[in-house]
Structures are given as C-alpha cells and as structure tokens.
Amino acid sequence: MLVGEADILRINTMEIAIRLLSPLDQPEALDVINAAAAWYEEFLPQSELHDPEMTPMGWDTEAQRLDWFGAFDDGRLIAVMGREYVRDVALLRHGYVAPDYQRLGVARALQEYIEAQIEGVDRVLVGTYAANYKARALLEQTGYLLSPDSEALLRAYYDIPEDRLCASVTYEKTI
Ligand SMILES: CC(C)(COP(=O)(O)OP(=O)(O)OC[C@H]1O[C@@H](n2cnc3c(N)ncnc32)[C@H](O)[C@@H]1OP(=O)(O)O)[C@@H](O)C(=O)NCCC(=O)NCCS
Numbered sequence: 001m002l003v004g005e006a007d008i009l010r011i012n013t014m015e016i017a018i019r020l021l022s023p024l025d026q027p028e029a030l031d032v033i034n035a036a037a038a039w040y041e042e043f044l045p046q047s048e049l050h051d052p053e054m055t056p057m058g059w060d061t062e063a064q065r066l067d068w069f070g071a072f073d074d075g076r077l078i079a080v081m082g083r084e085y086v087r088d089v090a091l092l093r094h095g096y097v098a099p100d101y102q103r104l105g106v107a108r109a110l111q112e113y114i115e116a117q118i119e120g121v122d123r124v125l126v127g128t129y130a131a132n133y134k135a136r137a138l139l140e141q142t143g144y145l146l147s148p149d150s151e152a153l154l155r156a157y158y159d160i161p162e163d164r165l166c167a168s169v170t171y172e173k174t175i
Pocket residue numbers: 036037039094095096097098101102103104105106107108109127128129132133134135137138139141
C-alpha cells in the first residue's frame with residue numbers, strides 16, 4: 001500500500017479509512033497517542049510515566065524503522081499502530097485509539113488489517129505493559145498467546161528503556 005492510498009473498512013455502522021501515515025500526519029498522530037496514553041497513570045508509578053508518551057522526535061525515530069498505519073473516521077485520525085520487521089518476526093507496536101473512539105472495535109480492526117499486510121514472516125509479536133489489561137484482553141481475544149519467555153523476546157527484538165522492558169510482557173501469534 002502506498003502512502004495516501006486508503007482502504008475502507010466497515011465496523012458495525014462506522015466506515016473507517018486505513019492508510020499508511022506520512023510525516024504530515026505526525027501532529028495528529030501524536031494527539032491520538034498522547035491522549036490515549038493518559039490512562040497509563042492508572043497503573044504506572046509516577047517515576048515510570050513518560051509525559052508526553054511520545055514526542056515529535058520520538059515519532060520520527062520510530063518512523064525510520066516502522067511503518068505507521070492510521071485509521072480515519074470522516075477525515076479525522078482516530079487510531080494509529082506501527083508495524084516493524086525485525087529479522088524473523090513482525091512487531092505490532094504503538095497501538096493507540098482516541099479515547100472517544102475506544103471500545104468500538106477500532107483497535108481490533110486496525111490490528112487485523114495490518115496482520116493481513118504482513119509479508120515474509122509468520123510470527124507476530126506484540127509487547128505491552130503487564131498491567132495493561134485492555135491491551136491484553138484485545139490480544140487474547142484476537143488469538144495471541146502470552147510468550148513464556150517475554151523478557152528474552154523483549155531483549156532480542158525490542159529497543160526500549162529498561163524500566164519499560166521490566167514492566168512488560170509479550171504476546172505472539174503465528175499467521
Ligand atoms: C488498548 C486499546 C488500543 C484498545 O482499543 P479499542 O479500539 O478500544 O479496542 P476494541 O474496541 O477493538 O476492543 C477489542 C477488545 O479489547 C479489549 N478491551 C478494549 N478496551 C477494553 C477495556 N476498557 N477493558 C477491558 N477490555 C478491553 C476487549 O477484549 C475488547 O473486546 P470486547 O469489546 O468485545 O470486549 C485502547 O484502549 C487504547 O488506546 N488504550 C491506550 C493505549 C494502550 O494501552 N495501547 C496498547 C499499547 S500495547
């Protein structure tokens with residue numbers, strides 16, 4: 001899929017457009033990410049909160065190694081998710097849905113859309129905070145299994161701060 005070309009998905013009565021994001025989408029994407037990440041306050045200690053969760057520089061750094069996908073409702077960006085290939089796996093990263101669009105099936109639809117676009121590898125990994133019961137429920141509902149060796153996988157395939165690594169688990173699925 002080329003940047004700018006969108007696919008249309010129907011979720012119940014909502015029609016959303018999914019496309020690859022470009023640098024022009026960065027400000028709107030950061031609004032979604034940082035608004036959605038506000039709920040981390042509910043389970044992360046103050047010392048581990050990143051405020052904002054993602055900066056413009058953080059977005060650009062991530063954009064060098066992953067493809068950002070976005071879901072749009074009537075032109076408004078409502079969700080983002082990244083796909084990164086690392087050797088023999090694909091990582092799904094940074095899944096965020098705008099708070100006023102949560103629990104409508106958007107994350108599930110975007111995740112399944114990106115999974116269908118994965119080529120060349122058959123193993124998908126997703127890391128999340130162990131305390132993130134929302135993401136864990138989504139992953140379990142969509143066929144992911146908790147990895148028995150999360151820490152080893154996080155060290156092998158991710159480049160994340162140590163505090164985040166220690167507080168996280170991975171889920172995986174063969175596609
Ligand atoms: C986690 C997140 C991406 C889910 O997005 P969403 O669009 O609301 O998820 P969906 O509507 O597709 O929900 C699919 C499933 O996820 C789980 N889920 C989503 N929100 C949940 C909640 N508040 N409580 C419990 N389970 C939840 C449920 O299993 C849900 O299925 P159900 O509605 O049939 O019960 C969203 O809550 C979010 O952006 N959270 C903040 C950022 C974050 O935690 N990202 C994950 C990073 S790994």
